[in-house]
Structure formats: C-alpha cells, structure tokens
Amino acid sequence: MPASKPQPDAHSKVLILGAGNFGSCLADHLGDSDHQVFLWSREADVVSHFNQHWKNLRYLHEHDFSKNVTAVGPDLPDASFINKMDVLLFAIPTQFLRLNLTILNRSLPDKTKLPLLIFVNKGIEIGTNALTLEIIADTCGSDVAKAATFISGPSFAKEIVRRQPTSVSVASFTEAEAKKTSALFHQPHFRCYTGSDPIGIELAGALKNIYAIAAGMSDGLGYENNTRAMIITRGLAEMTCIGTAYGASPLTFLGLAGVGDLFLTCSSSSSRNYTVGYRLGQGEPLDRIISTLGSVAEGVSTTKGVKTIIENLGVNAPIAERVYEVLYTGKATKAAVRELMDLPASRELELPPTAGGPAQQLMEKLGLQGN
Numbered sequence: 601m602p603a604s605k606p607q608p609d610a611h612s613k614v615l616i617l618g619a620g621n622f623g624s625c626l627a628d629h630l631g632d633s634d635h636q637v638f639l640w641s642r643e644a645d646v647v648s649h650f651n652q653h654w655k656n657l658r659y660l661h662e663h664d665f666s667k668n669v670t671a672v673g674p675d676l677p678d679a680s681f682i683n684k685m686d687v688l689l690f691a692i693p694t695q696f697l698r699l700n701l702t703i704l705n706r707s708l709p710d711k712t713k714l715p716l717l718i719f720v721n722k723g724i725e726i727g728t729n730a731l732t733l734e735i736i737a738d739t740c741g742s743d744v745a746k747a748a749t750f751i752s753g754p755s756f757a758k759e760i761v762r763r764q765p766t767s768v769s770v771a772s773f774t775e776a777e778a779k780k781t782s783a784l785f786h787q788p789h790f791r792c793y794t795g796s797d798p799i800g801i802e803l804a805g806a807l808k809n810i811y812a813i814a815a816g817m818s819d820g821l822g823y824e825n826n827t828r829a830m831i832i833t834r835g836l837a838e839m840t841c842i843g844t845a846y847g848a849s850p851l852t853f854l855g856l857a858g859v860g861d862l863f864l865t866c867s868s869s870s871s872r873n874y875t876v877g878y879r880l881g882q883g884e885p886l887d888r889i890i891s892t893l894g895s896v897a898e899g900v901s902t903t904k905g906v907k908t909i910i911e912n913l914g915v916n917a918p919i920a921e922r923v924y925e926v927l928y929t930g931k932a933t934k935a936a937v938r939e940l941m942d943l944p945a946s947r948e949l950e951l952p953p954t955a956g957g958p959a960q961q962l963m964e965k966l967g968l969q970g971n
C-alpha cells in the first residue's frame with residue numbers, strides 16, 4: 601500500500617477538480633475550515649469571475665464563496681502545482697473522469713508520495729460499465745486506485761453551502777485514508793461515517809440515481825405517496841441485490857450512501873435525477889429535458905451501464921429495467937408502471953434469521969421450528 605502524505609490538518613492545500621455544484625460547494629466547505637483551496641474549472645470565464653467576486657458564474661449563483669478558495673484553470677494544473685497539494689478531490693462527472701485522469705496521471709507524484717485522493721462522483725461509465733475504481737486503475741494504476749477514498753451520501757450541494765446538518769459515508773480500502781478524509785471534512789454541521797466498502801459505496805451512489813428517476817416519473821404521472829414508497833423500498837431491495845451480487849456488503853445499502861441518498865433523491869425536486877423522471881412522467885421528451893436541465897443527471901447514463909451489469913450478474917431488477925426501457929427504447933412511462941404492477945407475485949427480500957434468538961424460541965413454542 602503506498603504511503604501518503606501526513607494527515608491533512610489545518611491549512612492543508614486542497615485542489616478540487618470540477619467547479620460544478622458539488623466541487624464548488626466542497627471548495628467552500630473546506631475553505632471555511634481554513635484550508636487553502638484551489639478550485640479547477642475548465643471554463644476561463646468561471647475562473648476569472650470567481651477570483652474577482654468569489655461567485656460561481658454557472659452554479660450556486662447566489663452563494664458568496666469562502667475567500668480561502670482560489671479558482672484555477674482552464675488548463676489542468678501541471679505537475680509542479682499538483683506536487684504541492686496535500687489533497688486532490690475529484691468532482692468531475694463520471695463520463696468525463698477517464699479523459700481528465702489520463703491527462704492528470706502524467707503529473708501525479710511518485711506513488712509513494714501520493715496526496716490524499718478523494719472521489720465524489722456517483723455514476724457508472726457508459727460503454728465500459730466501469731466503476732470509478734476501475735477508471736482510476738485503468739488510467740493511473742492499481743496503487744493509485746487502492747489509495748483512493750470515496751465520499752457518497754445524502755448531500756445536496758445547495759444545502760451544504762447553507763450549512764444544513766449533513767452526514768455522508770466515506771470509504772477506502774485503508775482505514776487511515778478514510779479517517780483522514782473524515783477529519784478533513786468534519787465541521788459542526790457536517791459529519792462523516794467511515795467504512796471499508798468502497799465498491800459498495802460507489803455502487804449505492806450510482807444506483808440510487810436510477811430509482812430517483814423512477815420516483816420522479818411516478819410523481820410526474822400523478823401517482824401519490826404509496827407508489828413512491830413502493831419504488832423507494834423495492835428500489836432499495838434491487839440496489840442491495842445488485843450490490844451483493846457484485847460483491848459489496850449488503851449493510852452498505854442500509855447506510856447513508858444507500859437508503860440515505862435513495863430517500864433524499866426519490867423525495868425531492870432538488871434532485872436532478874428525480875427532475876428528469878418527473879418531466880418524463882409529464883410527457884416531455886428526454887433530449888429536451890437533458891438539454892435544458894443545466895446540470896448533470898448521472899442516472900441517465902448510469903442506467904445504460906447498469907442494464908448490462910444486471911444482465912451479466914443475472915440479477916432480477918425490474919424497476920431498473922423499466923427505467924432503461926423508458927430512457928432508451930421509447931417505452932411509455934405509464935406502460936412501465938403497469939408492467940411492474942403486473943409482475944408475478946414474488947417473495948420479499950429476506951436475510952437468514954439469526955439462530956438462537958427470541959424469534960427461534962417463539963417458533964419452537966408455536967411448533968413451527970424448521971418452517
């Protein structure tokens with residue numbers, strides 16, 4: 601395992617790549633903790649405007665950003681700049697990550713002196729069906745991938761900049777990296793829970809976007825609370841089945857990155873993925889929704905990758921399949937709901953019961969042992 605620089609403490613130098621809603625919000629958050637933050641934008645006008653006014657021209661327009669944040673770009677920072685950083689945080693949407701990591705890899709320091717590497721995107725790469733972990737390994741090598749930390753969980757950027765109490769999951773293969781990330785982000789209004797299932801955290805963050813589209817669709821069609829609750833609950837069951845078939849821990853899906861983010865994005869019009877679904881349910885065509893959304897909805901591309909993953913794993917995920925058909929085969933949203941309701945009756949997800957507990961004693965008393 602590569603040794604990394606010491607634990608980021610006060611006044612760490614942090615480079616955030618991606619000045620969209622989330623990268624900008626995290627830059628502000630870390631700037632508030634007196635870290636020296638550099639926010640890379642690929643847009644020259646965003647960089648110059650930010651450095652004069654501490655406002656982002658394109659995202660979170662209303663917000664006055666921390667004066668500890670300096671925008672850099674539009675070119676990607678070079679090796680001499682990157683070598684001075686304690687932390688690199690990637691807030692680039694999944695579909696653009698491979699390209700940017702391929703360029704940045706040339707500037708990364710010796711693998712024994714890597715900065716803390718944090719990834720916050722929530723998606724699966726279209727075409728390859730790769731998780732971010734695989735994209736990192738392909739572009740930067742397995743040492744870099746093993747050192748990466750992933751943050752996921754219910755965290756709308758616009759609420760974090762308003763300092764709403766928020767918690768996220770942080771996972772890495774190395775406990776020390778997860779703890780460093782947690783310490784870096786900790787603030788009175790922001791808590792991190794650490795874990796050691798980066799693949800589960802990644803899958804949970806990507807998959808919930810599909811069910812947010814489904815919940816939005818249902819609301820857009822005019823269905824009410826029962827239907828949304830069904831989608832959230834059965835969506836969680838599907839996510840857990842896909843995740844465990846992939847090799848992730850089922851418990852990860854009960855955490856903030858799983859049910860936490862699923863609940864948030866399935867129940868709020870602040871979610872871009874929910875909004876895509878809602879507008880589809882209202883009858884708008886997908887291309888018009890995407891071209892006017894003004895922001896990325898990772899679930900649209902992720903659904904394509906997940907369709908192949910589900911087929912390869914042989915997992916039953918009827919909601920994800922219907923979302924795929926609505927997005928990519930022109931299936932009508934109402935027909936998708938009807939088909940889901942017409943599925944043959946099936947058992948709910950069950951975990952094996954713990955042997956010897958009060959339930960077993962009760963079953964014995966009822967003469968139901970072994971049923």
Ligand SMILES: NC(=O)c1ccc[n+]([C@@H]2O[C@H](COP(=O)([O-])OP(=O)(O)OC[C@H]3O[C@@H](n4cnc5c(N)ncnc54)[C@H](O)[C@@H]3O)[C@@H](O)[C@H]2O)c1
Pocket residue numbers: 618619620621622623624642643659691692693694696700720721722723755756757758894895896898
């Ligand atoms: N917004 C949130 O509340 C939130 C919360 C948690 C996680 N995320 C995740 O963070 C990631 C970024 O989301 P966001 O909300 O900041 O997106 P956004 O739509 O607000 O911004 C998109 C960003 O992508 C950049 N971009 C576009 N094309 C690019 C390219 N070719 N190369 C590099 N960058 C490019 C844009 O310049 C912009 O900075 C996504 O994976 C998202 O799921 C977002």
Ligand SMILES: O=P(O)(O)OC[C@H](O)CO
Pocket residue numbers: 722753754755756809812861864865870871872873874896897898
């Ligand atoms: O707006 P969405 O649907 O991309 O959701 C943003 C975040 O994932 C919320 O945690």
